[in-house]
């Protein structure tokens with residue numbers, strides 16, 4: 001299989017995740033996946049709607065500065081019913097496990113509705129479930145008399161026993177606004193991805209099977225990792241390739257802020 005893009009330790013494949021995963025044989029140190037959630041309603045019919053309808057309130061704030069979802073292109077694979085979502089998730093997660101180094105990490109984004117399915121699928125795929133990271137987006141479409149859905153979740157696990165790769169103790173709650181300039185309805189912020197990768201082994205290979213605009217790949221590269229991205233829509237492969245070409249050649253970022261570490265230790269001594 002020929003990569004769509006290959007440079008500086010990064011490969012992007014334009015294709016269907018399961019098919020591409022089955023053709024790969026490179027061992028990976030971390031899988032960081034942001035699949036389509038197939039969520040957005042109580043009934044099957046609700047999920048069949050256009051992604052622009054379902055994600056209309058994704059980054060809503062009273063002072064809306066983000067591009068409205070209706071102005072961004074639709075994306076694929078977001079209409080599975082509950083049972084097929086569970087089976088499909090277990091399938092691609094087990095295919096990722098086949099590539100995983102012993103002790104490799106796995107992170108999977110999800111929302112409140114798909115959280116139980118995702119924790120089940122991670123384990124059905126053969127990974128050891130280690131916990132949940134809460135992402136507080138700060139913004140959400142307010143609905144009178146209800147809690148705002150301003151959080152999403154990252155279910156994480158490992159391929160068997162988990163070695164400690166670094167002397168870091170990142171929080172399992174992270175406040176981080178969605179990106180202001182985005183090209184994808186559900187584009188994730190780079191600092192959030194860097195926070196997750198703070199526990200990954202240095203210079204490891206990071207795999208994102210649902211790459212979208214390539215946020216995982218860009219964040220991984222900024223930390224000095226190598227990365228593989230897979231995306232079914234060519235327009236997003238193109239955007240990711242452009243983002244990568246605009247990056248400096250050498251790593252520029254650190255995974256967690258000094259403030260975070262300082263807070264931790266001041267708590268520990270008090």
Ligand SMILES: C[S@@+](CC[C@H](N)C(=O)[O-])C[C@H]1O[C@@H](n2cnc3c(N)ncnc32)[C@H](O)[C@@H]1O
Pocket residue numbers: 015016017018034035036037075076077078184186187188189209210211212213214215216230231232233236
């Ligand atoms: C939630 S988005 C990822 C957004 C990404 N994290 C970002 O920051 O831009 C999921 C992506 O998976 C892609 N996708 C859906 N089904 C796929 C499949 N079967 N194989 C590969 N990519 C798929 C969609 O086109 C979409 O761009």
